[in-house]
Amino acid sequence: ADLLNTPETDIIKSLFFKGIAVNITQSLELETARAVAEELGVKVETPEIKSAAAKETEMLDAADLDNLQTRPPVVTIMGHVDHGKTTLLDSIRQSKVAQGEAGGITQHIGAYHVDIEHNGNQQQIVFLDTPGHEAFTAMRARGTRVTDIAILVVAADDGVQPQTREAISHAKAAEVPIIVAINKIDKPESNPERIKQELTELGLVAEDWGGDTIMVPVSALKGENLDNLLEMILLVAEIEELSANPDRLAKGTVIESNLDRARGPVATLLVQNGTLRVGDNIVAGSVFGKIRAMVGDRGNKVEAATPSFAVEVLGLNDVPEAGDEFDVYPTEKEARVVAEARAEQQRDSRLQQAMSSRRITLSSLSAQAQEGELKELNLILKADVHGSVEAILGSLQQLPQNEVQLRILLAAPGEVTETDVDLAAASGAVIIGFNTTLASGSRQAADREGVDIRQYNIIYKLLDDIQGAMEGLLDPEE
Ligand code: GDP
Secondary structure, eight states: TTTTOOOHHHHHHHHHHTTOOTTOOOOOOOOHHHHHHTTTTTOOOOOOOOOOOHHHTOOOOOOGGGOEEOOOOOOEEEEESSSSSSHHHHHHHHHHOOOOOSSSSSSSSSSEEEEEEEEEEEEEEEEOOGGGGGGHHHHHHTOOOSSEEEEEEEEETOOHHHHHHHHHHHHHHOOEEEEEEOOOTSTTTOOOHHHHHHHHHHHHHGGTTTTSSEEEEEEETTTTTTTHHHHHHHHHHHTTTTTTSSSOOOOOEEEEEEEEEEEEEEEEEEEEEBBBBTTTEEEETEEEEEEEEOTTTOOOOOOOOOOOOEEEEESSSSSSOOTTTEEEEESSSHHHHHHHHHHHHHHHHHHHHHEEEEEOHHHHHHHHHHHTOOOOEEEEEEESSSHHHHHHHHHHHHHOOOOSSSEEEEESSOOBOHHHHHHHHHHTTTTESOOOOOOHHHHHHHHHBBBOOEESSSHHHHHHHHHHTTOOOOOTTT
């Protein structure tokens, strides 16, 4: 609206007539924005974004392109369990983070950086040490890319293993360049050439074998050849032309978060564009706040964090999720409005999800049985007294189960409670109530989570329906 010099409401109206309902804080697809602008007689051009990595992260806007500066690479270490990921992270950290430095005590915030002399310059590399690599995979699933370079650790005494393959496919899918660290070369039985052979079969061909994958033999345990590995990281970073605009409000991704008893919600944020400062008004996912303090990976206080650096921040009103994107807003009020709109959107989409895809009813199960797709019918049974529970269970067990197996997740006397609904929702079960009522809140919970509660007071009717459902004969209208 600002650029087009048009009232916001006109744009919302124009979208509304196209069948697109939006509020003022929502982002539009480029094509939609183009259509609206062209209706107002404005031609939209998209500037070329040079670096592939910059494009991939979607963290850069057109306005940043005039002010791009080189930023350090963000590196994730991947590989099979026990191949030495933790040892490698620890020994790089130990070898490069000088003792007695600011703060002195290293702090695990989910990322750390090292300083390295390279081509006569002081340069940095940022390592993500998020356990289990959620940073990499979960975030990618949500379309954010936080990693610039993946280090694939392969133990030279063990070779390619299932998680090695998995790591390769994840990195390739994300188009993240891979550097292989052939680890444990100090072991007499290690055989780096065999590793190269195995990796060739997976499409990673070493440079000395005529390919273009950098492979560095190292010993994480003995600290051997780590400098060479770090050099290679900087080399690849140079080729990738990693850049960002430090001169704007920050944006990036939450890489870790937790609720600290003394400090409240704590989140580690990876700055991917702009500069993050104490006092900034921030929105992360659907939480917001004013940054009260920032702590670096060396336990040091930080006033400003530039692109590629990670800091732990205090001052959020709640705990955001790892993988959430964050943005800084000029005022606290804007931050609050955006966060609240997002929270509402999340609630809506959860509700829709519950209403549409996950709704499981006895009739929908019956329809599946008819198609021969139903293997198991999960039930939760609540009845007035213990005697009824026993009687119904006894009769249910008599039902023929050669096509569909009956699984009773829970059978107990009492009302149908919200906990029963949660269990049903989580396990795709239907709740059967016999001569019993619903505890307060269960109906709402069932509607919200798409759970079918069926109530009976005649046993044979109950048995008829279950048998009908298992045989695929239950009337779909029911
Ligand atoms: P992760 O599961 O990939 O994080 O593997 P760890 O870092 O926990 O290492 C698994 C085991 O391998 C530990 O007992 C390490 O001491 C050992 N290890 C790691 N790197 C080396 C190495 O370079 N040489 C030798 N000999 N052992 C290593």
